[in-house]
């Protein structure tokens with residue numbers, strides 16, 4: 001039996017009211033919507049208080065706690081969207097690879113995948129049974145969020161998730177990942193097929209549970225040349241993005257260091273394309289074309305600067321967006337741990353106070 005999918009636009013209403021959803025759909029807005037990647041986390045005292053008693057994996061295993069952490073930045077910052085509290089690596093747990101977040105080391109995967117045999121043994125993740133706790137978090141958050149603050153679900157991009165599965169953790173040069181890709185293409189494609197189908201199931205299940213937009217975090221895809229992206233990654237990203245877009249909710253396609261990949265990323269799919277700070281926003285939007293929305297792209301380190309410097313940098317991003325419908329303000333990557341909450345709140349106000357041209361609403 002297939003469940004009915006919730007739509008972005010409520011029945012009987014032509015357009016969504018929430019300014020975040022409107023901007024994703026390139027509709028005029030009363031003020032530029034803003035949220036921050038990694039807006040929940042260690043820079044917030046409320047998060048640290050929960051983290052003092054529970055590990056990251058315990059938090060995401062308990063829907064009540066994960067929902068609370070999801071809501072913390074909404075209350076503290078006044079952002080225009082919530083992002084589900086989870087991690088892009090959760091699906092590797094039901095795949096049987098073992099995941100741990102080691103102190104100071106980041107994620108560690110106990111059984112890295114480095115051969116055709118290992119890739120063949122992986123099973124596709126079924127979200128309802130394998131990641132039901134995450135879907136339950138979505139249901140709780142939806143009940144508690146204000147009506148004008150949509151919930152964003154997410155998963156990792158197939159390349160980024162596969163790179164952790166192959167390396168077994170963080171890496172600088174992605175040498176094991178690229179070695180598998182270049183030297184054992186059958187193993188690479190087997191791995192990517194399983195990851196892409198798992199991510200597709202997971203994202204669609206998140207929308208069914210109530211996520212009103214979704215983001216594909218392909219954080220490390222900028223490690224690839226355009227031709228390697230097209231040959232080894234794009235078909236799998238396309239599979240996930242197209243399935244997510246077919247649900248009707250806006251889909252944000254994000255990566256870093258992607259200046260040379262933007263057209264290929266757009267071609268793979270996305271209602272909104274995420275830009276990092278290395279490319280001026282108007283240049284990135286110019287490459288992508290006017291028929292897609294953009295998200296970004298303040299350098300996260302700007303939030304560590306004195307307020308006048310922060311203001312100038314926020315203004316610069318907004319000026320480059322030029323008040324054109326279809327801009328979602330965000331960082332070019334996640335919030336850093338040393339960020340001051342007051343500065344983040346100040347940035348939200350700066351974005352909301354920015355006068356948009358009359359044509360915007």
Ligand code: CP3
Nearest residue numbers: 037038039040041056083084085086087088106217219334
């Ligand atoms: O944005 C949000 O507020 C939602 C929550 C979220 C987390 N991880 C929680 C988390 C999201 C969207 C992610 C995505 C994620 N996870 C990405 C893609 C985005 C990016 O930053 O590039 C990646 C690559 C990961 C993998 C991951 N998870 C790493 C590399 C680390 C270690 C980094 C660190 O700060 O130690 C994590 C752990 C993690 N995921 C934390 C949080 C809040 C820190 C955990 C803690 O409290 O110890």
